[in-house]
Amino acid sequence: MAVDKDGSGDIDAKELxxxxxxxxxxxxxxxxxxxxxxxxxxxxxxxxxxxFHDLVKELQSMSSMGMLGTKAPAPARSGGLGGYxxxxx
Numbered sequence: 001m002a003v004d005k006d007g008s009g010d011i012d013a014k015e016l017x018x019x020x021x022x023x024x025x026x027x028x029x030x031x032x033x034x035x036x037x038x039x040x041x042x043x044x045x046x047x048x049x050x051x052f053h054d055l056v057k058e059l060q061s062m063s064s065m066g067m068l069g070t071k072a073p074a075p076a077r078s079g080g081l082g083g084y085x086x087x088x089x
Contacts, residue, residue, distance in 0.1 A: 003052070010046035012036075025068065
């Protein structure tokens, strides 16, 4: 799955929204922007490869704990993506 559709080297909110939808996590662009804000260490409005890798690792961790597709704890308490995306199954 190619995530960086425009070839910029970074993943913006629209690209992230589409990528997450492909794995069953439905959300809107505003929610994708919130996820980017959490993971973009340099404070910009996109994710570079390292930042995207960190997001993927967190999603894998949440998946292994059975947190995806259920109402997960709010990010402020859990540090996760709980309030941002819900499984689309």
